[in-house]
Amino acid sequence: MKNNNLENENDDVCEVFDSHDEVVARVKESMLLEEEYTDLSEFFKIFGNPTRLKIISLLSLEDLCVCDICESLDLNQTTVSNQLRILRANNIVKYQKEGKMARYSLTDNHIEMIYKVGLEHILE
Template sequence: MDIVVEKLIPEDDIVDISDIFKILGDPSRMRIVAALRIKELCVGDISALMEISLSGVSHQLRLLKKSRIIKSRREGKLIYYSLDDDHIESLIDIALDHVRDEGT
């Protein structure tokens, strides 16, 4: 039992990890993240691709950016969004492997 106590993830980290999964738990946000896993996109591109209003996409992007799941860069008047780092892509890849695994 002592080894478990020693290796437990600290409570602050548990809360932060839980928050990431909460954000990714929304299908609209997950679709956006899945698209950004493929290519950097602007709000208009995401809106057209997801068939969500510009304001709806902007709201989701704000939440994803606040959680450090995505990042943005400005090019002229456009802002392009991409995954924040390789860790996010790894999370998605692992989850996808898990979902597609049939227990073999």
């Protein structure tokens, strides 16, 4: 993704450094704990894999079994199962057993929203 808004490398540098104490105090008060930023960073890393994003995109449309995901993505079951395991371990997807079949779905609407907002952003 290219950012065409960069005109000059130094545009983001203050020419006169003079921080605004009230503003700095206000935003510092709203900051998360370091551990929370680390957890959030780890969460977003899950979305950094194209295969996992494809699985999330499919599951944002409909609950699917592993076979349907494999067929839709033209991937083998081992690859899909490994990615589903990672998504499940990070509370992105869940599954429900239906006899011998496992049907996967997104854990909640937040995951779908994150995916759709990210997609909307890159398609602007």
